[in-house]
Amino acid sequence: MTDTTRSERHRSRMQRQKQIVDAAIAKADRTQGLLLIHTGNGKGKSSAAFGMIARALGHDMRVGVAQFIKGRSDTGEEAFFRKQSAVVWHVLGEGFTWDTQDLERDTATAQRGWAIAQEMLSDPSFDLIILDELTYPLKFGWLDTKTVIRDLKNRPPMQHVIITGRAAPDALCEVADTVTEMQDVKHAFQLGIQAQKGIDL
Ligand code: ATP
């Protein structure tokens, strides 16, 4: 094949591709608040959600974060984003259930946390809300999935919500607009390397 034929073929392939992409873009003509879920066993669920805080702040949006399992304020992103006046950050957990081993206490903690999340979900001044590790209270039954879905559906129409955590319930994925599953190919922790600042916390 001559160079000219190759470049002509490339151009016509790219033209067809552009038509397909343009048609898809023209078809996506609605605007609304989205529900996103980052689930799966691989790394990147929370950090991808926190990356979207930076995007939102760049557009002068207001952001609320509710962390359901974490009981400690030791992450770099919390320290960084707390300095931003447009970010409200709640640490609502007490660590993992194998630390507390008390079902009633875990349930009460999760319910208290949901009341705070629910308040943000009823406040249209929040453009983006991150419900970090919400999947665990649902999985362990500390929170009722139906109630959570109802409250999510009743939020202001332009409000975006991102939920993170492993094993997102099917019912939640069904009502979400974008669901991403992080796949674990390998992780440094399995090689005996402890959590590193700037990467893991
Ligand atoms: P990140 O906060 O880094 O985006 P994540 O939200 O996907 O991670 P979590 O299950 O919330 O993952 O766990 C948070 C911590 O556990 C981080 O320190 C992360 O590096 C680590 N981690 C995440 N995935 C794995 C894995 N597959 N194996 C071991 N450790 C992991």
Ligand code: MG
């Ligand atoms: Mg996480």
